[in-house]
Amino acid sequence: MRELLRVRTGARHGGRVDLGAYASSAIPAGPTDKRAGQAAAAGLAGPLADLQERLYAASTAGDRRRLLLVLQGMDTSGKGGTVKHVIGLFNPSGCRITAFKAPTPEEKEHPFLWRVGKAVPRPGEIGIFDRSHYEDVLIARVRALAPPEVLERRYGEINAFEHSLAEEGVTVVKVLLHVGFEEQRERLLRRLDRPDKHWKFDPADIEERRSWQAYQEAYERVLERCSTEAAPWYVVPADRKWYRNWAVSRLLLEHLEELDPRYPPARFDVEACRARLMDG
Amino acid sequence: MRELLRVRTGARHGGRVDLGAYASSAIPAGPTDKRAGQAAAAGLAGPLADLQERLYAASTAGDRRRLLLVLQGMDTSGKGGTVKHVIGLFNPSGCRITAFKAPTPEEKEHPFLWRVGKAVPRPGEIGIFDRSHYEDVLIARVRALAPPEVLERRYGEINAFEHSLAEEGVTVVKVLLHVGFEEQRERLLRRLDRPDKHWKFDPADIEERRSWQAYQEAYERVLERCSTEAAPWYVVPADRKWYRNWAVSRLLLEHLEELDPRYPPARFDVEACRARLMDG
Numbered sequence: 001m002r003e004l005l006r007v008r009t010g011a012r013h014g015g016r017v018d019l020g021a022y023a024s025s026a027i028p029a030g031p032t033d034k035r036a037g038q039a040a041a042a043g044l045a046g047p048l049a050d051l052q053e054r055l056y057a058a059s060t061a062g063d064r065r066r067l068l069l070v071l072q073g074m075d076t077s078g079k080g081g082t083v084k085h086v087i088g089l090f091n092p093s094g095c096r097i098t099a100f101k102a103p104t105p106e107e108k109e110h111p112f113l114w115r116v117g118k119a120v121p122r123p124g125e126i127g128i129f130d131r132s133h134y135e136d137v138l139i140a141r142v143r144a145l146a147p148p149e150v151l152e153r154r155y156g157e158i159n160a161f162e163h164s165l166a167e168e169g170v171t172v173v174k175v176l177l178h179v180g181f182e183e184q185r186e187r188l189l190r191r192l193d194r195p196d197k198h199w200k201f202d203p204a205d206i207e208e209r210r211s212w213q214a215y216q217e218a219y220e221r222v223l224e225r226c227s228t229e230a231a232p233w234y235v236v237p238a239d240r241k242w243y244r245n246w247a248v249s250r251l252l253l254e255h256l257e258e259l260d261p262r263y264p265p266a267r268f269d270v271e272a273c274r275a276r277l278m279d280g
Numbered sequence: 281m282r283e284l285l286r287v288r289t290g291a292r293h294g295g296r297v298d299l300g301a302y303a304s305s306a307i308p309a310g311p312t313d314k315r316a317g318q319a320a321a322a323g324l325a326g327p328l329a330d331l332q333e334r335l336y337a338a339s340t341a342g343d344r345r346r347l348l349l350v351l352q353g354m355d356t357s358g359k360g361g362t363v364k365h366v367i368g369l370f371n372p373s374g375c376r377i378t379a380f381k382a383p384t385p386e387e388k389e390h391p392f393l394w395r396v397g398k399a400v401p402r403p404g405e406i407g408i409f410d411r412s413h414y415e416d417v418l419i420a421r422v423r424a425l426a427p428p429e430v431l432e433r434r435y436g437e438i439n440a441f442e443h444s445l446a447e448e449g450v451t452v453v454k455v456l457l458h459v460g461f462e463e464q465r466e467r468l469l470r471r472l473d474r475p476d477k478h479w480k481f482d483p484a485d486i487e488e489r490r491s492w493q494a495y496q497e498a499y500e501r502v503l504e505r506c507s508t509e510a511a512p513w514y515v516v517p518a519d520r521k522w523y524r525n526w527a528v529s530r531l532l533l534e535h536l537e538e539l540d541p542r543y544p545p546a547r548f549d550v551e552a553c554r555a556r557l558m559d560g
Contacts, residue, residue: 093363196543201548273472277486
């Protein structure tokens with residue numbers, strides 16, 4: 001799964017990424033219908049929770065490893081739904097979730113990576129970024145919120161930052177939830193149909209659709225410049241929610257299995273403790 | 281359920297609380313066996329998640345209300361298990377979980393409520409404290425970590441703090457997970473039996489058992505002094521994990537139902553948005 005969804009860059013592809021070549025409705029591997037997909041995702045809940053507990057347990061004995069899931073995608077692409085359904089499979093006490101909004105005045109006074117660094121998961125944790133430092137080369141690029149040379153410099157700063165995370169034991173899993181233009185329209189229309197979804201609707205989202213192509217190009221630059229060995233990008237087809245949930249769960253499972261965290265051995269005399277417990 | 285589990289203080293009871301009168305294995309109401317208890321708790325998942333979403337949605341329109349669950353209890357009483365099983369029923373993105381450990385050097389330089397204030401849930405969130413400011417009148421009292429007059433003053437400071445939270449729209453639900461002395465022994469022995477639970481075992485927990493009675497008395501003082509109208513204490517019998525999970529879920533449900541948060545109405549012209557969406 002990892003290799004299938006991983007963004008391919010490099011000479012063979014002329015160093016370019018064409019998002020149009022990724023079908024947002026694709027089912028590149030795994031279950032092929034909703035019922036099977038939901039069942040498969042539910043089947044991952046046990047293994048994921050087990051691996052998470054082992055990761056946390058290992059941290060109590062000094063293991064510094066942890067995982068950071070970075071979620072990016074257009075409005076309605078399902079970042080929130082992924083947190084609810086995929087991260088909902090984990091023990092919430094070991095999850096550190098941060099939703100990045102427009103920067104506050106305080107955040108604007110710091111370098112763009114400042115607020116991100118503070119949200120990095122601690123050893124043993126699963127961190128989740130709902131949006132991230134990539135907004136500083138996405139909306140910032142589309143809306144020209146910074147001079148071109150500043151934007152240009154940020155790709156390198158991001159790569160250096162993520163490289164340092166990897167060195168500190170953070171497995172960075174970056175997921176672009178790839179939703180189609182027509183599917184987004186359908187989702188926005190469905191929000192308008194349901195009064196209990198109106199709070200999720202912002203008329204500004206309609207304006208943003210006018211910049212769709214500019215956003216696609218900004219994503220392509222991100223995928224070209226920032227999919228590194230230390231922190232590769234994965235493109236998850238997200239037109240089908242059940243597929244998106246299964247695919248992200250599966251990606252996390254594969255990364256956690258590779259980490260293969262272990263319960264630490266007892267650092268005390270088990271039999272002596274047992275005897276003392278029987279006494280008092 | 282709330283009234284059944286709520287701590288009764290006041291003149292009729294001589295102002296005293298006797299924890300010994302609360303059976304840690306009791307089943308005061310609700311399901312009476314494990315299977316029924318687990319099914320009943322699972323049945324609360326939908327209503328809890330729905331109420332949480334409404335609470336969050338309301339906050340986007342200025343509703344300042346939120347809920348804070350404070351979990352206290354002896355080692356092995358199930359604070360972690362409650363977070364996993366009960367808070368696991370909610371959307372993790374709306375939960376703010378804080379586990380309070382021994383204060384750091386920085387925290388020690390501040391008043392004891394400083395670190396707690398920073399962890400209060402934002403409007404629309406469900407906050408969870410795994411241990412809390414009550415440690416400053418529990419272990420602090422048992423181990424004499426502060427002079428008696430300082431300890432004495434803290435009850436009033438806590439009440440004033442919680443009163444201010446209530447005024448800001450925070451519904452404070454304080455739960456003592458009440459586990460018995462023999463049940464704790466069994467749980468510690470089971471941790472010793474299982475190598476995958478050794479990481480949770482600390483030989484110091486055996487020492488703490490020697491102070492069991494002193495802790496019970498410290499809890500009784502807390503229940504007497506700090507169960508207020510603004511923030512009452514609930515004692516949940518916790519010898520049975522399935523009962524504990526159901527009872528805490530049920531307590532949260534009753535509080536959320538009382539809040540009765542509402543989806544905010546649209547602040548935009550739905551039909552105009554629909555027309556614009558169809559266009560572009």
